[in-house]
Amino acid sequence: MTDTMTAAPRPAAVAPIAPAEAPDRRTIISVRDFNFFYGNKQALEEIKIDIPEKQVTAFIGPSGCGKTTLLRNFNRMNELIDGVRHTGDITLAGRSLWDPALEVITLRRLVGMVFQKSNPFAKSIYENIVYGLRIAGVRDRATLDETVERSLRGAALWDEAKDRLHESALGLSGGQMQRLCIARAIAVRPKVLLMDEPCSALDPIATARVEQLIGELKKDFTIVIVTHNMQQATRCSDQTGFFYLGRLIEFGPTGKIFSNPSEQRTQDYVTGRFG
């Protein structure tokens, strides 16, 4: 756990709002003038943010501040809810998420998601992991087997699960289930992994394992994590965005946000004065 913390490369803190043009990292998701509404209620206001590739970006803020709403827009998951609409745009590698040529099912394969409450299907561990491949029509046994091993190793679950691949996933512990959900998400080789408070239902030891995993996963994936736990944001993220009342108040390198924020409201929140 501490390894990940110290090993995480901290970009030199300069600008208060992270610039997209920093030479050492590329922007993968770019949000521009984004407003989002549930019916008549505006949940996000004029969001502008650039998520750097292959880093961990944390969204923090009090409940109802819009951080999860923004996260769930990155794979258009919010559209499962009736009566939502948005203005402005979000691009993935330069391409609008609402580009008619980009099918939503393709988008969701590129941008995977791990949910707050672990939600393995009532199927075997093996079938959970290959679900994403099966729905894409992959039948080749060798490919499926190989994916299962790769994903379980990637989610640091292989040693615990290799002897019970064909047993029900519901027999796993809470922490193992959440790592299984991570394995299931990375099985389809997404570019971005969205995590919506992935540790909120886990005990400290399981949380530490998932956080360690996040540090390892960022070698291959861009990770955006929503968390209520500020220690978690400091431990495992490179960039942090602070949201308040539907607005992005401040975005920058994690070290700077927590030690020397530019905004008074960020300062108040990270020092525990409200929220």
Next chain:
Amino acid sequence: MDNPVTHAAGFFGDNSVESTKMLGRSLGNRLLTGLCIALSFAAMIPLASILYLVVKNGLPLLGWSIFTQLPPAAGMTGGGFGNAVIGTLIMVGLGLAISAPLAILAALYICEYEPHGRLATAVRFTAKMLTGIPSIICGVFAFVAVVLVTGKFSAWAGGVALAVLMLPTILLTSEQALLGVQRAYREASYGLGATRFQTIFRVVLPEAVPAIMTGVMLAVARAAGETAPLVFTALFSQFWMSSLMEPTASLSVLIYNFSTMPFEHQVKMAWSASLVLVLLVTATNITAQLVFSKKH
């Protein structure tokens, strides 16, 4: 040093108001628990006594020959009601084959595709209305729709009548079953790039199957015991059935006919037929539960 006894007494409070209140609450709790247990037993009385009567009166004639022989003529003894057992199985099967796919697909539509649409509201409303319709109306419907059209009383007509009877039950319980599937499963599936169709057929439906089966079994149990929809659609037959397009015997109509006859043997046979009906429904119920809950 404190005396441990007085210390403990002070700790739990010798405040008399507080302790009377506690006593009252715990007394109320016990009374209500007792009442619940007593009423549960009371509810058992009619059920158990019916079952006792059916077993007591039905058992004497129960034997293998009952399933292999045809009903005796009025006033005669011996015989069985093998044709009625087969007729009931076939007509309930037909009814299920017609109603279950329709009802489950309709439930999928009103639950997964357009839950707030006008069509969904209309379907839901109609289904709720249909559950309250007397079963004889289902018989009248099948009489007009099948018997008058084909010009024959038949197993098909009986099957259609039973299908109309089963449809709303299966539809409404399936809808509840689908609503009971956690949103988290759907999100997990959509999050991996599944289409709606894939999500429904690979995740939602398998998850809902045990609960849907409960509804199907309820419908089957009710349909198997119904007389009214069959009396003027399938009618009755003294013979083994040879096609679906001829009058067909059924256990429920046999019970209805024989129990009103002035012959002791026929009345006994009606009791046996009741017992067989109860056993058939119980057996299908248990089998369905074993088959469909194994996966989970």
